[in-house]
Amino acid sequence: MARTRRRAQNRRRRLAPAFRRPTALGAIGQGAIALAACLGLAALWTGWTYLGPGPDAVSGGLVSIVLPKGAGVGDIAEQLKDARVIRSESVFIMVARATGAAGGLKAGEYEFRQGAPMADVLADIRAGKVVRRMVTIPEGWTSAMAAEAVGKSAVLTGSTVTPEEGVLLPETYRVERGQTRQSVLARMEKAQGDLLAELWPGRQKDLPFKTQREAVTLASIVEKETGLASERPRIAAVFINRLRRGMRLESDPTIIYGVTAGRPLGRRILASEIAAPTAYNTYQIDGLPPTPIANPGRDAIAAVLNPPKTTELFFVADGQGGHVFASDYATHQANVARYRAYQRSQGIR
Numbered sequence: 001m002a003r004t005r006r007r008a009q010n011r012r013r014r015l016a017p018a019f020r021r022p023t024a025l026g027a028i029g030q031g032a033i034a035l036a037a038c039l040g041l042a043a044l045w046t047g048w049t050y051l052g053p054g055p056d057a058v059s060g061g062l063v064s065i066v067l068p069k070g071a072g073v074g075d076i077a078e079q080l081k082d083a084r085v086i087r088s089e090s091v092f093i094m095v096a097r098a099t100g101a102a103g104g105l106k107a108g109e110y111e112f113r114q115g116a117p118m119a120d121v122l123a124d125i126r127a128g129k130v131v132r133r134m135v136t137i138p139e140g141w142t143s144a145m146a147a148e149a150v151g152k153s154a155v156l157t158g159s160t161v162t163p164e165e166g167v168l169l170p171e172t173y174r175v176e177r178g179q180t181r182q183s184v185l186a187r188m189e190k191a192q193g194d195l196l197a198e199l200w201p202g203r204q205k206d207l208p209f210k211t212q213r214e215a216v217t218l219a220s221i222v223e224k225e226t227g228l229a230s231e232r233p234r235i236a237a238v239f240i241n242r243l244r245r246g247m248r249l250e251s252d253p254t255i256i257y258g259v260t261a262g263r264p265l266g267r268r269i270l271a272s273e274i275a276a277p278t279a280y281n282t283y284q285i286d287g288l289p290p291t292p293i294a295n296p297g298r299d300a301i302a303a304v305l306n307p308p309k310t311t312e313l314f315f316v317a318d319g320q321g322g323h324v325f326a327s328d329y330a331t332h333q334a335n336v337a338r339y340r341a342y343q344r345s346q347g348i349r
Contacts, residue, residue, distance in 0.1 A: 049091045053115040055084045066109045066177055067125065073102040076125070086118045101126045109133075109155075109177045132174060135184060139170040139297035140223045142262035146170075146295065147185060156181045163188075165262075166216050166292025169195055192216075195298060203305040208243035209288065215304055218243075220292035221282075223300040224253035228322055236303035237310045238325065247313065249282035257293035319343070 065083050067076055073096050077089040086092050096102040101122060108130030112121055133155050137146045147162040158180040168185070169192035175184055196212045209215055222236045239249055256265045258278035274281070280289040314332035315323040319342040326332040 046091055046094075049088050050095055050118045052117060054112075054117060054121070055087055056114055061114045063112045063114065064109065064131075065112070067105070067107045069107040071105075071107065073097065073105060076105055080121065085112050085116070085121055088118075092118060092122065096122060106130070130176070133176065134172050135175050136172040137168060137170040137188065137295065139300070140220075140294045141170060142294055143168055144261065145263075146188065150181045150184050153181070153184075155179075156184060158182055160185060164291070166213075166220050166295055168192055168295045170295050170297045192295075195301065199302055199305050204307070207305070208240060213292075214288055216296060216301065217288045217292045219296035219300040219304045220294040221249065221251050221253060221289075222303055223296040224294055225251060226323065229299055231323060232300050232303040233308050234310065234312070234325060235315060235323070236300070237307040238312050238315055240304070240307045241310065241313055243287065245313070246286070248284075248286060249288075251282045254280045254282040254289055254293055257289075262294055319346075 063083055063085050065079065065085065067079065071079070073093055074089070077086070077092040077096075080086045080092065081089045093102070095118075096105070099122075105125045106128035108128065110124060110129070111131050112124070133153075135150055135153055135156075137149060141149075143163045143165050146168050147160045150156065151160050153175065155177040156175060156179055160181045163185055168188040171188075171191065173184060173187060196216075200212055200215075203215075207215075209218060218236070218239060221239065222232055225235050226232060239251075242249055252269055255269055255273055255276075255278075256262070258276070258280035259265065259273055274283050277284045279285065280293065282289060310325075311327040312325045314326040314329065314335075316332065316335050316339050318324045319339060324335045324338075326335055
């Protein structure tokens with residue numbers, strides 16, 4: 001009987017569920033699962049922060065920001081966060097370092113559309129897709145006109161001092177927000193100096209001027225005489241031929257410069273202005289005027305340094321935007337008569 005009870009008790013013990021204390025290995029497993037879940041959520045959040053839409057702009061659809069030179073990835077991330085371009089500084093820094101972009105982020109002005117993903121923002125800064133702003137100085141503008149144009153640029157800072165006449169190279173210049181206006185003018189002056197350093201050594205021998213400044217003065221007259229690039233070498237040759245013969249240049253733009261300092265006259269030149277003995281009136285003075293009358297472009301400077309070989313001494317407008325040329329006075333007078341007849345036919349007095 002006692003043996004039967006012991007057998008029954010043993011059978012119940014084998015069938016009863018065993019209660020075991022959790023082991024250290026089991027606790028680690030549970031912690032690992034929790035950690036993996038947290039890491040997964042963190043990865044999802046990081047991915048969404050990097051690839052998903054950015055924050056709304058404070059106002060407007062574009063956010064403009066200037067990243068200064070020398071700024072590190074942390075400074076850039078902070079600036080982007082403060083401007084509401086990105087959601088998280090830490091994600092930006094982490095991805096920039098992980099991808100190798102951190103050391104190649106480029107300074108400059110950027111514009112980002114509202115809600116742009118951080119991935120696009122980082123790619124643009126890494127590629128240097130800065131806002132391109134330009135200041136254009138047309139050929140034939142005076143230095144005062146160029147200084148005014150630079151002064152009107154809303155992205156530049158500081159005041160300007162008008163450079164000497166004729167020392168700037170007319171071109172389209174790229175500028176950046178925050179640059180000083182005077183530094184832009186200095187760059188234009190350096191550009192002309194670099195061009196003269198390039199072209200001057202290859203000039204023709206025995207030209208009727210001795211200095212680069214004189215070459216620029218003659219080039220400025222050529223620049224103002226025609227709007228056609230194809231005519232500049234030929235007009236340069238006419239003036240070179242006249243200087244070699246001791247003839248006066250008799251250039252209308254020099255009269256205008258003496259009257260308006262290079263601003264458009266807005267009317268025909270008066271007979272009294274042709275007769276006026278100003279320092280710039282090449283109908284009245286021998287040789288070149290004391291300074292350039294404008295800022296000549298590359299082609300005009302190149303034309304006076306290497307003019308074509310011609311015998312032409314005169315030219316007059318043809319009424320179609322160009323000029324007709326002559327080697328003798330009689331032919332020139334006939335060309336002038338034809339031009340006057342054309343003017344009358346058009347009702348021009």
